[in-house]
Amino acid sequence: DAKTTQPNSMESNEEEPVHLPCNHSTISGTDYIHWYRQLPSQGPEYVIHGLTSNVNNRMASLAIAEDRKSSTLILHRATLRDAAVYYCILRPRGSGDKLTFGTGTRLAVRP
Amino acid sequence: ETGVTQTPRHLVMGMTNKKSLKCEQHLGHNAMYWYKQSAKKPLELMFVYNFKEQTENNSVPSRFSPECPNSSHLFLHLHTLQPEDSALYLCASSRGGAGAFTGELFFGEGSRLTVL
Numbered sequence: 451d452a453k454t455t456q457p458n459s460m461e462s463n464e465e466e467p468v469h470l471p472c473n474h475s476t477i478s479g480t481d482y483i484h485w486y487r488q489l490p491s492q493g494p495e496y497v498i499h500g501l502t503s504n505v506n507n508r509m510a511s512l513a514i515a516e517d518r519k520s521s522t523l524i525l526h527r528a529t530l531r532d533a534a535v536y537y538c539i540l541r542p543r544g545s546g547d548k549l550t551f552g553t554g555t556r557l558a559v560r561p
Numbered sequence: 562e563t564g565v566t567q568t569p570r571h572l573v574m575g576m577t578n579k580k581s582l583k584c585e586q587h588l589g590h591n592a593m594y595w596y597k598q599s600a601k602k603p604l605e606l607m608f609v610y611n612f613k614e615q616t617e618n619n620s621v622p623s624r625f626s627p628e629c630p631n632s633s634h635l636f637l638h639l640h641t642l643q644p645e646d647s648a649l650y651l652c653a654s655s656r657g658g659a660g661a662f663t664g665e666l667f668f669g670e671g672s673r674l675t676v677l
């Protein structure tokens with residue numbers, strides 16, 4: 451299975467945009483890109499996912515590179531509640547809903 | 562009540578005890594999962610159930626015994642555990658079923674297990 455690489459940690463200021471990068475240079479053409487986040491003392495929660503095109507939802511935007519070897523999760527205005535570990539996950543088509551989590555990026559938000 | 566509910570939230574047990582973790586989902590989903598999250602390690606998938614049938618066991622030791630009596634309930638029976646089994650055990654559910662896979666899992670808040 452293809453692997454993802456994320457920075458261990460990042461910091462941002464409250465009310466500023468945050469760009470969380472993910473490298474997946476060995477991604478296959480049928481792998482979906484998923485992002486989850488895990489707030490302190492909670493289970494992970496779904497953020498967004500995409501295949502080839504950029505995606506927007508109420509929580510975030512997902513920008514996927516044209517060659518699909520990297521992607522960026524964009525939080526448009528960080529709040530203190532966005533402090534969490536963010537996971538970038540590749541899900542092969544045909545693997546059901548099974549997800550393999552990595553170590554993610556721990557995002558700290560400064561007031 | 563909505564979402565995925567796990568009980569108990571905290572559990573302390575000795576190595577010779579037998580206990581169970583319970584998970585219940587009120588989302589009408591057909592697939593349920595157990596994950597283990599140890600300190601400083603990524604989440605590890607343990608078991609997958611689809612329509613009450615176990616479809617995946619990730620080489621989990623037999624001292625962990627899952628049970629899925631229906632699509633809404635999932636149990637993890639624990640016996641003769643080791644201290645290294647201390648971790649956060651997370652349950653998740655998804656729509657499941659052929660053609661309905663979206664990669665969107667809904668997680669509970671987890672059961673924090675300490676084995677003495």
